[in-house]
Amino acid sequence: MSSNRVTPTEAWQATASRAADCALFFDFDGVLSPITDDPEASQPVPEVLEALDALSRLVRRVAIVSARPVDFLRARFGTLSEVDLFGLYGLERSHGKGETVTEPAALPWVPVVEEVASEARTALGDKAYVEFKRLSVALHWRKTPEHAAEIESWAHAEAERRGLKVQLGRKVIELKPPVDRDKGFVISEAVLSVGCAWYxxxxxxxxxxxxxxxxxxxxxxxxxxxxxxxxxxxxxGQEVSDAADFTIESPVAVGTFLADAVKILQANAAS
Incomplete structure (x- = not known):
């Protein structure tokens, strides 16, 4: 689908006729929640929670696909019993309040990642916010942009020494097990069983x-x-916008956008 051939409303109308076979996937930070200086302070926009709850009853599947651990996501979306949670780029997953399932190949790397987190705190001190996630460790420099190059250099060297993979993000670099799991992998698997999907x-x-x-x-x-x-x-960044069919201006606008979608899908279901 291309933004020069379809409007968002037209996309929802096309979705409405196949809602029962459609899945909706969402990143968390910057999509359902505003970006915050303190990663632990991030919360979904209230309108988003209400819309996702309604959408989970109108489409086949609603899922959050995030770099955050499942426990973090469950604390924020646990009231939505029909929303699937994919944490740590798919290394963890859970259906609503169900049990968290961990990718078995990642488990042997837990002690390694924990050691790296400890070493990062010692080596980088206050230059980076070290976020230990059990199966990965994220080094944030949102509050200390002047140390970005040093943090990236340290992370790449440590990843090479330990055999870990590197995942770059916005003002963050993450080290994780060398297991073939990322958002593309999650979506590639998930869409095999549906005829429609949004990300x-x-x-x-x-x-x-x-x-x-x-x-x-x-x-x-x-x-x-x-x-x-x-x-x-x-x-x-323009790279992300260029890769999409269209762009929404903020997480708050996402809440409004999804609320409008609910109305379109409900109207179609009633007709």
Whole structure:
């Protein structure tokens, strides 16, 4: 789907006729929640929670696909019993309040990641905010941009020494197990069982999810895939917007956008 051929309303109308076979996937930070200086302070926009609750009863599947751990996501979306949670780029997953399932291949790396987190706190001190996530460690420099190059250099060297993978994000670099899981992998698997899917993202890591929808459309022309970029700040970058079908200006605007979608889908279901 291309933004010069379809409007958001037209995309929802096309979705409405196949809502029962449609999945909606959302990144968390910068999409459903504004970007915050303190990663632990992030909360979904209230309008988003209400809209996702309604959408979970109108489409086949609603899921959050995030770099955050499932426990973090559950604390914010646990009231939505029908929303799936994919944490740590798919290394963890859960259906609503259900049990968290961890990718078995990642488990042996937990002690390694924990050691790296400890070493990062010692080596980088106050230069980086070290976020230990059990299966990965994120080094943030949102509050200390002057140390970005040093933090990136340290992370790349440590990843090479430890055999870890590096994931770049907005003012953050993450070290994680060398397991084949990312947002593109999650979406590629998930869309095999549906005929329609939307993905809402705001970061370069979300482009892989956009690519997964494009790839599905290429082999299954009847598949409807819609890629939405959320310009949550001036950090989103033109690369992400260019990869999407259209752009929404902020997480608050996402809440309004989804509320309008609910009305379109409800009207179609009633007709």
């Amino acid at each position: 809402f993202g705001d970061d370069v890591s979300d482009i892989k999810a956009f690519d997964a929808l494009r790839a599905r459309t290429a082999v299954e022309p009847g598949f409807l895939g819609v890629c939405v970029a959320v310009a949550s700040s001036d950090e989103t």
